[in-house]
Amino acid sequence: MSKFGLWWVMWDNGVYISRMTLGGRVPTSYDEVVQWFKKRYFDRVVFLGNQGENIGYTGNGYEDGRYLALWIMSHISSIKYYVTIPFSQYGSKKLRDDPSKGFANSYWKDWIDGVLSVFDNNRLGFFWSYESCLQATPHDEAHVTEEFIREMAEYIHNHNQEFIWIPATGSGSSVRGVSYLNDPDYDGILTIGGYFDYVFVQPNYYEYSKVDEKGNLGLQYTYEKLVEKVRWVYEELPTKIREHNPNAKITTASIEMEADRTVLGIHCTSPGDCPEGMNCDSNIHTCYEHCRDHHPQKAINYALDYVRALKDIDWKPSNLAYYFSTDFKVIDTLQEQCWRELNEPYV
Template sequence: MSKLGLWWVRWNGSDYESRMTVGNRKVTVEDFRERGFDRVVVLSGEGRGIKYSGPFYNSGYNDGREFARWVSNHIYGMPLYITIPFSRPEGFPRDQVQMPFEYSGANSYYKGWIDGVPSVDNTDPTGFYWSYESCLQTTSYDGAHVTKEFIQYMSNYIHSNGLELIWIPATRDRGVTYLREESFDGILNIGGYFDYVFIQPNYYQNSVCIEYINGHKQTFPYSYEKLVEKIRWFYEELPRNIKNPNTEISIEMEADRTILGIPCNCDNGHNCPENMKCDCNLEKCYEHCREHQPQKAIDYALDYVKALIDVGWKPSNLAYYFSTDFKVIDTLQEQCRRELNEPYV
């Protein structure tokens, strides 16, 4: 079984830097390996933290080459998936996503990036990670207007170079009744163009679940039962519906630094780590969890493990989001062994 860990990096204006830590020190590849990970996805969200030089092939080629050169100097000795940055730093797409590579040709930033990455001598890259997370893409409900043809030609081009393509789409608060409808769910439309699709249940982040019943939206609590229902659909129905037996469906395990119970003091100014906020009532720092009490955050994270057990699903591969601090993994590893008698990773 392969376990994929997300390695977050960013462009600081003059070079890339790793955002990953173990407490106060920087992470190494060995830190991933020691915790059971055997593959790494190198990314910066949907691309905002990646250098952007302009919307043309040469810009994409040079940006991809520069990113790959940094990766080869800092992250090596483990199979890698390299991000394809969807967004510019300000959030807009880096290039046209309505046209496939076949028509955009030498002018495509994305094609340039995909060519630039393997131009660096590095034996570790296994493939690419498509960084646009929206499960609505290729539907009329997604504002970026990504087309099915764009994804299809990107997939074909990457595969023609002997590399893999993976995706980690976010389902957010959408229930199974939404995900079953092609008009509401891009996973059904384009999932089959990827080698691996690690779906985000987003239960850890969302307290409500929206269903589409008899033509109307209905809102329910995002309960543990709803999580089990969602994961069961990923396991039993989705592989049949994407119409590609070679695509492997799995999930992303989700947690973040909320579980660490990092103290803060609103009266003396917020002293939370970067990208965290302060809950003044609890005097704790939080990130994306639906609740800010650390033990509740731990419970939500472990519910993913329990749901897989209840569904009877042992995915061959899993992806893990745990923010930027390996203390998150260490805490969950200990708690999972104690409560469920098995490892978290």
């Protein structure tokens, strides 16, 4: 069983820096961050910076990819990892290239070549940072096609590297994603999922109180809906992927466990009291991040609902990905609470 942790980095004044902390404390070294992951049972990490907005960009894909690969290789050791393929430009939602023009001569192929130019035994492969489950459907505004993903996957696999994806599947806005799941007009996972070695579906239950379904928009995203979505990933998605692409590599389909610093209950009286990337709810004097509810205990409960859902459908995934923002104290808080309430570990 492998546990995939997300290692957030950021381009800052010409160099990369790690964004990971422990209880707000900045590590003394990158090796310390590696130990933070390992002590919490993560054996693989994914280096990423949103969908590319925090990843350096000069327009030269080869040099951009090589620079990040060299930084990782020279700073990080003793843990297996995947490196991001940034979709958007630094500090912008603007794309790094036009996917409709194909993969062969794209920025993204050059980026992969730049990363591959740096030899590192710890690198397992690449992470496709574009989260939308609408890609390869008529509703994808970025015009990412199945052919584009297929060619990128073949190129990566031909270099003996793995390819992973963590698609978003539901929110209060169909622009971010929908939960139609079995409708190929809206669910690109069915079409392109088979080109990845691992697909960790984001339930997005922790973040959003509403969910869109075919013919029913803005439904309450209840626990029952979460169970329904997780069950679909477990029971139906692998079959659907194989039906669409029987010749693709065997894909591991699982979910992403989702939580953030809202669970920490950081006190505030104004936004300036909160860590970077958080806001202050002045009504309850608590810093919050992306959770659907700003109360820390409710946030903890929503996070643990993912564990409850897995138990309810009797699924013990062999692999899981974990989003916990940038603070390992999130994992520690949920680990303690999960043992107390459910008599099992969160990670």
